[in-house]
Amino acid sequence: MKSVTVELPNVDVQRKLFTTRFKADKTSHLSIRDVDVCRECKDKPCLWFCPAEVYKWEDERITIAFEGCLECGTCRIGCPFDNIDWRYPRGGFGVQYKFG
Amino acid sequence: MPEKFDAIVVGAGPAGITAAYCLARDGLKVVMIERGEQPGTKNTMGGVLYRQMLDEVIPGFWKEAPLERHVIDQQWWLLSEDSAVKFGHRNSEHDKEPYNAFTVLRAKFDRWYAQQAVKQGALLITETVVTRLLRDSAGRVIGVETDRPDGELLADVVIVCEGANTLVLEASGIKPKPRADAMAVAVKEVISLPREVIENRFQIQGDQGAVIELFGDPTLGMVGNAFIYTNKDSLSVGLGAMISEFQRRRVHPHQLLERFKQHPVVAPLVAGGEIKEYMAHMIPEGGYEAMPPLYGDGFLVCGDAAGMVIAVHREGSNLAITSGRLAAETVVEAAEAGDFSARKLSAYREKLEQSFVLKDLRQYRHLTPMMERSPQFLGVYPGLLNRALQEFLTVDGVPKRQKEKQILRRILKERPVTALLGDAYRMWRALG
Secondary structure (H helix, E strand, C coil): CECCCCCCCCCCHHHHHCCCEEECCCCCCEEECCHHHHHHCCCCCHHHHCCCCCEEEECCEEEECHHHCCCCCHHHHHCCCCCEEECCCCCCCEEECCCC | CCCEEEEEEECCCHHHHHHHHHHHHCCCCEEEECCCCCCCCCCCCCCEEEHHHHHCCCCCHHHCCCCCEEEEEEEEEEECCCCEEEEEEECCHHHCCCCCEEECCHHHHHHHHHHHHHHCCCEEECCCCEEEEEECCCCCEEEEEECCCCCEEEEEEEEECCCCCCHHHHHCCCCCCCCCCCEEEEEEEEEECCHHHHHHHCCCCCCEEEEEEEEEHHHCCCCEEEEEEECCCEEEEEEEEEHHHHHHECCCHHHHHHHHHCCCCCHHHHCCCEEEEEEEEEEECCCHHHCCCCEECCEEECHHHHCCCEHHHCECHHHHHHHHHHHHHHHHHHHHHCCCCHHHHCHHHHHHHHCHHHHHHHHCCCHHHHHHHCCHHHHCHHHHHHHHHHHHHCCCCCCHHHHHHHHHHHHHHHCCHHHHHHHHHHHHHHCC
């Protein structure tokens, strides 16, 4: 993986997500198929390309903050091992854009 | 026994609403199924809606639709780390009715547009996710399954307008999961600013609008670009690049957006603004080669779900609208004949072939792959061009002939003559 040489600002994505309206369901619409696959995954690009930083690597496993998911689907396409079980939230739940 | 319709439309975006509108207008019993609380709550785009294609559906729509501004000023900026080379076009013809393009905010616009389809007689079901297509024993599509209890609906034909995330098409075995080099992810912020501040900064007045596409430094040379669009009292500021590019870099999309907003040529445009909403969406930029089958026994595919995006021209919603209209036209003909076979529905593809939709998609079929193979276009040239102009425009007593030589030497150092010629040929080929 190429490292970026330019300086990048620190961004608190939670502050951005605070501007977005969500109606969170009780259970996650996202799940990891096989936790061992993530352990073997060297780059873990999901920690980077997700625009809501839904995925974090904590205590040797991926955690999923599905409540802030923007439902773009990038992780489903971008996971190099097709290891994310991706569904839409139940009808009516999830992100609710005011402007779009 | 589930309820039976003439047609089911999956998804209330520009393609789906157009299809539902046209079918209901022509007297068919059509239901449109949307997963959001309202049409539009799940939908976003950069924000440019072209007039012509929607005008063919609802003549004079701009007089009543919730639009932001009509675009009179379009610019393309090539950015280095701290400078910009700017191209632009401002046109007073685009300032007159019927106008050429508008900026829109999709949550408002889609809600209005769906209401027009309902007024024509389409049934709208919200808060319902379509999970897959239903088939009969012969493999013909006969309806959809949803996430509601007893949530099966039947119809003579299903028009799939599910958008960039093609979960229904994939679950139904119609197309594979898209590749990371065929899909882009874009993030956007709606940033509020007083009307008069926007009008001063972008040299517009009244309902005039300006749009800027920015290339090079904003995406660190990755295949993609940034944009700034003027709304009435806000800016849509965003940035996107291919997912395959983000897979290779340890950078967050929103981090790039933050950096972009701090760029010296961008910061003065967004200064003092307040973020009203942050959003993200995928864009199917794989072009013609990445398109799924557009029809089959009992189904049609439109808009983003069909990969109908021409990234280089920032076009997508207009292709979606035209495809939705042509799908409806095909279904009306099929209903008259009582024949919803793939053979009958193949008329949809023929109509698309005769329209700008497949003509343009075919013309640019090599562009995305070429750009992905050629990082120099967005990674090297914007910087080179900026440095060349900086050198040429800095008056420091160095004779012009000497400056010209220095500029040429610098260019040739980064791109030798053979590479320059090769690039020119590649770009010429890819633009068809």
